[in-house]
Amino acid sequence: MIDLASAIAPLAAARPPGLPGVETPELPDLAAAGALGPLLGGDPEPYLRAGAVLEQERGELTGVAAEAAALADGARHDLTALLAETLDRLIRTALPMAMPGNPVAPAAMAEAIGILTDARLRAEERLERLAAELAPLAARLEQVAGRAAEASGAVPEGAFTRPTGLDAAPADAGAATPDAAGRPDAPGAAAGAAGDGEPHDADAVAAAAGGGTSESGSAQGEAAVAAARTQLGTPYVWGGTQPGGFDCSGLTQWAYRQAGVEIPRTAEEQAVGRAVSAEELQPGDLAVWDGHVAMYAGDGQMIEAGDPVQTNPVRTSNMGMTFKGFYRPTG
Template structure:
């Protein structure tokens, strides 16, 4: 007897749990009358502290107030991005639930329409494996969506103001200033030393266009078997697709952007001229060419796959050579 629930159970475990955008402290502050409170603080401080100290405190509180209002404005953008992430997770959960339902229907039709035999069991296992692959691909696509949202959060985060210095803060002498250097006076420039060269890149990968490209491929291959973790950049612990390629190139001394579509850097390469280290870039996924018609990518786990230009409906941006 074929145990259909056991075959479908791995699919059910892939359905993401519900996500909820939290009502964090910044959102709670925004719901109150914080701007009015901020405007009132400087006057209250000036009334309480007179003279030079009072002026310094007033100036500091005024600047801090402006920064607080800016943070509240940006918090609204972050809340919208959080809502988009919740929606993306919900869509993925719905899609994987549909895939699980399709799997059940095919298994039932197989068992009902064919005599029970070892061949039927093998066919049922193949059906379950096919649908599990579809579900895992949908999770990879979700990772790409969340990765893009993370990049947008980084843009908002970059706009957050730095905290103001406290009143009466005195500029400290630079750490490398000699003893007795007056504050604000730069020390004598240190002697110029040759810039340290990056560690020698390996050239053991046949066909690699540069030693750095070969070293990046070797680094990526060292991460084979690492589980997929969205936002992960640590071999052995967890990596996502662009985290793998960025980390691999960093080991070769080459800095590339963090997100998948932003890694379309360097000259574009025709499909018939691919070389180890080239990147296959989609608008939500990226993989590294390793040679012999293969590429390495962060599935679950990091694995080698045949080179392709399709990835569950994502837009293919092309092949690129970061060291070109």
């Protein structure tokens, strides 16, 4: 007597599972890059070209996944039908074998073995056809991966690539570079620009900062300033956090880390510790905007990561950003 459950188990296991859904993340909107590129002193074309390629490959990936899922579903449907057909044939063939002494039982057994052999061969043929159908799709996926890698490699790391022949903007020209949060950072903003909605006199702020009685500062603040001074002249790098390339908050975080103090990563988050007035400023205190941060260095000056890291008079305006205030991370 044939154990039907054991006989058809290999056929049931041969059915391919359904393919999982493929989620392809949406690419960021790069529509504004063309207008922002000249303002940021760079060429957005590599980013735009790479974005167009990646969006095209995203569509290709979605299409390949849909085709592969349809092929797998078709094979699973065919094998399920084959399983049902084989089970029906085996049940009808097994009836004579269930009758003791039936003279046709040996013939029925041979027929059952033939049914199983035929089903196995048909299942193998269907799976081989599925593999042949999926092979071109796998080749397309390899091409997609290669083109996507090539497009990503064409984008320069760090800040925008400056167009040939475009001179760097002077430090006091107000040219913006992006901080780690993606907002403009203008360390050389003009002295009267509105940073928090009101005009400010940079000389007056610097005078107030230099005329206080707390210029000695804390040991940790002094150490942070000393560390920041070692990086004067370091180029600006978007997202930079190490010597060789800093953005605004990367510089202040790194400098305080050298002094044994950990502060948050982005400019807005570095409004930590105790808020102080301009008259109370000590070396190491931070001037924080909603998209930029600088460190007070004493004598009415502050150190900030422009391009390159530089010192400038203390101010509260920065390319129209909202000024959050002066803060002492050490409390």
